[in-house]
Amino acid sequence: MQLYIMPVIKLQNVRVEQRGQPILLNVNTEINQGEFVYLTGHTEAKKRALFRLIIFEDLPSSGVVSVGEYDSQQIRKTDIPQLRRQVGVVFQDFKLLHHRTVSENVAFALEVTGVSRRRIKRKTQAILSDVDLLHKRNAYPDDLSAYERLRVAIARALVNDPLVLLADEPAAHLDSEATEQVMAIFQKINVRGITVIIATHDTAIEDRYSRRILQLENEVIEQIAN
Amino acid sequence: MQLYIMPVIKLQNVRVEQRGQPILLNVNTEINQGEFVYLTGHTEAKKRALFRLIIFEDLPSSGVVSVGEYDSQQIRKTDIPQLRRQVGVVFQDFKLLHHRTVSENVAFALEVTGVSRRRIKRKTQAILSDVDLLHKRNAYPDDLSAYERLRVAIARALVNDPLVLLADEPAAHLDSEATEQVMAIFQKINVRGITVIIATHDTAIEDRYSRRILQLENEVIEQIAN
Amino acid sequence: MNLVLREALQGVRHTGIAGVISVATIGASLLALGFLWQVIESGNALANRLRARVEIDIYLKDGVSSQRILALRRRLEARPEVGGIAYMDQEAAAKEFRSRFGLGTVDALSSNPLPASLRVRISPGENMPRRARSVARSVASHSAVEGVNVGEVWVDSLEHFIEVTTRIGLALGCMLCFACAYAVSHATKLMVLAQRDALEIMRLVGATNTTVWMIFGVGGALQGFVGGFLAPLMMAYISPWWAVRVPDLTVTPTIELAFGLVVLGTVLGAIGSWASLNRMLREIA
Amino acid sequence: MNLVLREALQGVRHTGIAGVISVATIGASLLALGFLWQVIESGNALANRLRARVEIDIYLKDGVSSQRILALRRRLEARPEVGGIAYMDQEAAAKEFRSRFGLGTVDALSSNPLPASLRVRISPGENMPRRARSVARSVASHSAVEGVNVGEVWVDSLEHFIEVTTRIGLALGCMLCFACAYAVSHATKLMVLAQRDALEIMRLVGATNTTVWMIFGVGGALQGFVGGFLAPLMMAYISPWWAVRVPDLTVTPTIELAFGLVVLGTVLGAIGSWASLNRMLREIA
């Protein structure tokens, strides 16, 4: 067992409804700073809904979501951008800009947060070499393989030095070998102190990695391994 | 062993280069009308490059690709749209239109091929009920789960009554249960006489389905099972 | 066709304000063009009317016999430049003088000092001022003639004005046509850009180039048609208001003009979208 | 700020032709506005100059003694409407007559029939024609006076013209300002639409609303600034060409006008993009 400093994400009795329909029922969980957690759940288990809560895209109908120093009951609208800079997300469909190159896509996350030009260049280069994509920095996402696109998305999520990294089914398009490589990247990230949460439908994941696993089933979270 | 009527897709000594770099080397294969084929290959094995050849997005640097009555040496530019109507594709990233609803996305493939309005409506409804998405017909792709988006993509690929259906990693985001369901859909399609080709990185697929498998490795195709 | 029109309409709708601006630009451009046309037309009509009124006054010496006047008249009538001659006695001269230069002056005079005169109308045609002057010169030294007044032959400057207006009109007309085509090509470009993803998918699901072309191109022609329709409509709408203020220059469009504007708008719309599409499709595909 | 400007410039570049059209619209609108301003200014100056020249002619009877004329003069000078008086003898009258109405007429006369006169200049101010007429009436029955000519007091119609122009100018000015704001808001809308995906990602990676606003809004102000800059530049460029043709109406912009146009353009640009952004952001987010 590891010792964590403090909970960076905390959900208390969270219930989400959308147009009267319940999406999540009574979710309670805590994730500590520096943890590496799998969020498993079958197809359509509402894994994305949980991620949307964590980046405050959706607010809970009842209950409290708190991330870092912010919580859903007290946060002001103007604080949400600050919060999002602390949470990097690799979206399931990557959400890359088709008409910008790899390095422009990564730099974009820095540009809109007002980082200086020199720093943008330096950080973009560094992070692209971390994910081994420097040679493709001038390619457009549509010309990349799914594996390469994934790494662009990871680079963009990390370039802002977030506290937490969320990845939604990152290994979907990967064979086992590439999956190992990506997991190694996530481990490296985690070692740097970044909390990593990976969503996956692969419920057999506990057999391979001995990490804490949160399972989303029937609209609630159960913890099944540590 | 099954008896097939005629080869619907035929690649002879196909070599593809892009900007001087070889993408595919010497690909030879035949796929008959009505077959169900898996195209396996590791991440970045160039599966997509092969699909691009079949829909004549790319032409081979040397060798011949023939699909149905068309072949890459004799086809005129104006015939390519006709060819593409005979090949439905489920793209790896689905390529759905974000600002159109599910049924508009499906209907779009009919509209641009000049089908009458009444027929569009009827066929769209029929195909959406085939993939069990009638209840989500007015939703937008961004509000759907990955599994639902996949089914929209399948519906659009099929709505034009193609001879061949290509699907690029359709099961990527699915758990085993949903994978079974999607495979059942593909089987149903195949039984109707449509040739189905499914790309996947899951090289263990032969253990589960006894289908013909084309494996893409080191830029060539090897047939490893029948 | 029905389908293409529907998709085109939808495409135009998708362009939103760009489409509206494009239609408005075409409408305004063609309106300006129509106005210009009418100004030039009316100017020409006015010039023609004035041409029938270029006159010179030949003042006669006091007490010249009517026979010598008749001889002078004959001599003038023989010249091809002369369109008509009227004799004006002293009485008539005074009357006219009074009406032209106000009351005060002539009434202040003790006797009528104005001479009798022959008023010669120059026959209409090319270069009337020159011909008027040549007639004047030919009788200036005649013994019965006191003096000759060629008057202000301002048909000259009017003609000059019309010529300049026509030239400006041509230049402006070309510019306006260009503006129309440009507006449509711009709207088309935005339409294509906004539908970039849709265009990609169109091609992937087997839409022919013709279909793509029609869907985006017909939209341009449609915009041009609507714009071309608005122009004469607006002219007709303005014309009663205008007629009160500038009666010499009618702006009511003729059927021919209205039809011409609609056709011109449609053609320019089609050309504009064609130009833009050709480039865009090459770029994107 | 440096960052925002760069992104804004890039955003404007991304709008492509829409941005160019928007800048051109602003430039053209402000150019028209500047022209209008100059027309009204010049018209007012011209009216002021003409006001100094409204005159009436008082024709004197033949052989009136200079003492009686002096008395009449005194009487006229006492009136507040009178700005100045000049005496014109028969010689001067004939000379002027000749220069005004051509050679033929007066030279054809045996003796000089024109009367001497007093030329009275009306002092500038409101409603000069009415005051001119009142002066004329007051001396019409004087025994030394043969007649009075109030002349063509066309300062009246000029003033009317200026009034109408000013009103049209105001209406047109509002319309043009609206056009500016509209063009920018349209360009901004397209900018946002074209960057819809980018906008979504901006929000997801933690761009503040202010940043988003600046990136798209500063672009509008920028367009307005450039357009506002172009307008006086073009006026200055046109003005020598213009001066030859219409010397009475200078179009050279003053520093104040140029500065005003730049500021107006920038403000309108900012307003336009603000209006569009407010709506777009609400729609998209």
Ligand SMILES: Nc1ncnc2c1ncn2[C@@H]1O[C@H](COP(=O)(O)OP(=O)(O)OP(=O)(O)O)[C@@H](O)[C@H]1O
């Ligand atoms: N915030 C929400 N508002 C409305 N509907 C939602 C929301 N979140 C999820 N849903 C619906 O719930 C279903 C599950 O969606 P979701 O994408 O969260 O599943 P998932 O666990 O990510 O599954 P997958 O493995 O397919 O990606 C979908 O039908 C989706 O439309």
Ligand SMILES: Nc1ncnc2c1ncn2[C@@H]1O[C@H](COP(=O)(O)OP(=O)(O)OP(=O)(O)O)[C@@H](O)[C@H]1O
């Ligand atoms: N037509 C092409 N032109 C240029 N590069 C290509 C082309 N096709 C593939 N590539 C390159 O080859 C590599 C493999 O890409 P591809 O998407 O075909 O792999 P894949 O087998 O589909 O893998 P994945 O499982 O990641 O989707 C990528 O780096 C891509 O940039």
Ligand SMILES: [Mg+2]
């Ligand atoms: Mg998901």
Ligand SMILES: [Mg+2]
């Ligand atoms: Mg692939």
